[in-house]
Amino acid sequence: MTSGCPAPAPTYAQQQMRAGTIAAGLRHLLHYIQSEPAVGQALALIDTDDLRGPLDGAGLQLLLHEIEAEHDRCAALAERDARRQEAGHLDGAACTCGHSDTLHTRHMTEDDRLPCHRPGCRCHDLIFELR
Structure with a gap:
């Protein structure tokens, strides 16, 4: 049962870990884009304003x-x-x-x-x- 209280704000350490995880994922994606330009071309068609979530x-x-x-x-x-x-x-x-x-x-x-x-x-x- 939840108490109805909002979740505590993430700490700077948690935010640092999340940013590091996202950066690692982006570096991995950039590697694929460099080795397979069609992936980059497909991603260029997607407006990130439409994305919600992972x-x-x-x-x-x-x-x-x-x-x-x-x-x-x-x-x-x-x-x-x-x-x-x-x-x-x-x-x-x-x-x-x-x-x-x-x-x-x-x-x-x-x-x-x-x-x-x-x-x-x-x-x-x-x-x-x-x-």
Whole structure:
């Protein structure tokens, strides 16, 4: 059972050990980058502002999952905008099913559709009629 008190601040000796461990890991990584430039090129693509936690397999898998989800969401929104523009509509135009585009999913299905998620709607994709 925890007492609810915050953990004591690390001592300078503990911080020194942690910094030394991180420095050793970075030196090891730099060695691999020098011997295999593709590793350095791959790491250069990663914005460290997006990292939370250790740079280990689990941390990279979590980051990859989050980035792929963001990619999919942005792809769906870009597709929605492109469809709206091709049909000559402004933001918020309704799909042929009558529902606003905001009621359609923000993630494309595996077959590149943006279905309406309003209960009872049989629309299977976001479609705008040409004006």
